[in-house]
Amino acid sequence: MGFMANVPRLDGLIERLESADALDDLQGIIEELRDDLGVDHVVYHWVNSNGQQYGCGTYGDWAVRYAEKGYLRIDPVVQGCFQRFHPVDWKRLDWSGKAARAFLRDAIEHGVGNQGFSIPIRGPNGQFALFTLSHNCDDDTWEAFTEDNRRDLILVAHYFNQKALELEPGRTPEAAQPLSPREIEAMTLLAVGYNRAQAADTLSISEHTLRVYVESARFKLGAMNTTHAVARALSRGLIVV
Amino acid sequence: MGFMANVPRLDGLIERLESADALDDLQGIIEELRDDLGVDHVVYHWVNSNGQQYGCGTYGDWAVRYAEKGYLRIDPVVQGCFQRFHPVDWKRLDWSGKAARAFLRDAIEHGVGNQGFSIPIRGPNGQFALFTLSHNCDDDTWEAFTEDNRRDLILVAHYFNQKALELEPGRTPEAAQPLSPREIEAMTLLAVGYNRAQAADTLSISEHTLRVYVESARFKLGAMNTTHAVARALSRGLIVV
DNA sequence: ATCTTCCTCCCCAGAAACTGCGAGGGCGGG
DNA sequence: CCCGCCCTCGCAGTTTCTGGGGAGGAAGAT
Numbered sequence A, B: 001m002g003f004m005a006n007v008p009r010l011d012g013l014i015e016r017l018e019s020a021d022a023l024d025d026l027q028g029i030i031e032e033l034r035d036d037l038g039v040d041h042v043v044y045h046w047v048n049s050n051g052q053q054y055g056c057g058t059y060g061d062w063a064v065r066y067a068e069k070g071y072l073r074i075d076p077v078v079q080g081c082f083q084r085f086h087p088v089d090w091k092r093l094d095w096s097g098k099a100a101r102a103f104l105r106d107a108i109e110h111g112v113g114n115q116g117f118s119i120p121i122r123g124p125n126g127q128f129a130l131f132t133l134s135h136n137c138d139d140d141t142w143e144a145f146t147e148d149n150r151r152d153l154i155l156v157a158h159y160f161n162q163k164a165l166e167l168e169p170g171r172t173p174e175a176a177q178p179l180s181p182r183e184i185e186a187m188t189l190l191a192v193g194y195n196r197a198q199a200a201d202t203l204s205i206s207e208h209t210l211r212v213y214v215e216s217a218r219f220k221l222g223a224m225n226t227t228h229a230v231a232r233a234l235s236r237g238l239i240v241v
Numbered sequence C: 001a002t003c004t005t006c007c008t009c010c011c012c013a014g015a016a017a018c019t020g021c022g023a024g025g026g027c028g029g030g
Numbered sequence D: 001c002c003c004g005c006c007c008t009c010g011c012a013g014t015t016t017c018t019g020g021g022g023a024g025g026a027a028g029a030t
Helices: A010-019 A023-037 A061-068 A076-082 A098-109 A139-167 A181-191 A196-203 A207-221 A226-235 B010-019 B023-037 B061-068 B076-082 B098-109 B139-167 B181-191 B196-203 B207-221 B226-235
Strands: A041-047 A053-057 A115-122 A128-135 B041-047 B053-057 B115-122 B128-135
Touching (some): A041 A139, A076 A128, A115 A139, A181 A226, A181 B226, A196 A207, B010 B023, B023 B139, B053 B061, B076 B128, B181 B207, B181 B226
Antiparallel strands (some): A115 A128
């Protein structure tokens, strides 16, 4: 397999993905993909909304350092992809800011390539993941490579996330519990700045009733207070502001 | 051309999608895709969870009736796809329940095919859309057709949604005034359920100081209260919970 | 037919958050 | 050098939220 080849045997890869039945298989598949592509790193990174992370890939100790340092909060790749729909070249992200530059320096020192290409993927309940390629080369080479493989990579990322969703053990049971229509309305109004009286008035119900909805939603979401509940509902995609 | 052909000229279609610069172009592209595929209907449906909808497709008056009747709330396709990641054949959805069956009967009476295949797509800020094919044929034919075209359809749906996101008028990227590091920490802690005392303690500052951060963030975000501010910070990707 | 879930309404007291006032030191840019 | 922004801290009064009760009707599911 040569240097930065096109995605090879896409069919075979996706078939292997579909027949995988353990997270360890994913690690193997991702390493195979890295070798076939000829890039330095391939990483799948699950950004769980409660701060936990799951990932597999070829970053090695950088992944450990990343988690230890809490880089998730300042990583411009995460920040940028979270607001985008399409795959993004790292060069197009906002690397201004002291923290971002320090992060980048640290990353490169720990073996991450100077080039990167990340595909955001979103699933139900606000799930968010990143499928990332990283490599060391010049801009033109990287540009050509990503353009050639963009569509195939989108598909691979999609199937990879599908399998990861299936296999992920931490499928929070409480996340499955949906909110009732009234609860959604109530939470949405609170999320856009209404206080309880205003929200109740908007829904033409008593403030007490609205309170019941909010409490019910808070219970379902496992939240400690209203702000927490609204944050969780937003993170899980149950409401939209 | 012909009956239910494979996705033809995928490259050309995606190129047309990428060069589209108006929502009307999308309507044309979707009609072309329907003709090329040889299916009865192709529909792109933007489901905003606050009740607003945008769609384009070939449903004609059914789309109007759908909106008028508020079918969004009972449509098993929407309900089912919202909880799923992968494309889904309508047969695999839950059609039990009186409302669902009545809805299905009404749909078929208004020209919707007895077969359907819907691809859920999710974008930033909880955006959710459906890309749907519908047709009239037997189960085996439909099964074979969707299996053959699954990957191409996923890609088309992805690029279609990307363009729809670009062209959607309601995209007001409000000046994302950045929060200071301390403000981000404070808002993040509140978003994960801490109250002000706990958050202040965690940051090793006085509760009053924390309050100042929250007020400052609230002002920057144009929010009316803490809950609102946290919701906005989350929506704009300023904090990650 | 029964059971669960949802929607609606009520009271009260304590805890927490909001509003508005003010103050000082540090750090970087014009 | 001054201006603006960030970080830090205090008091007091008012409003809002939280948590504990209870209660009845309507709809859908088993």
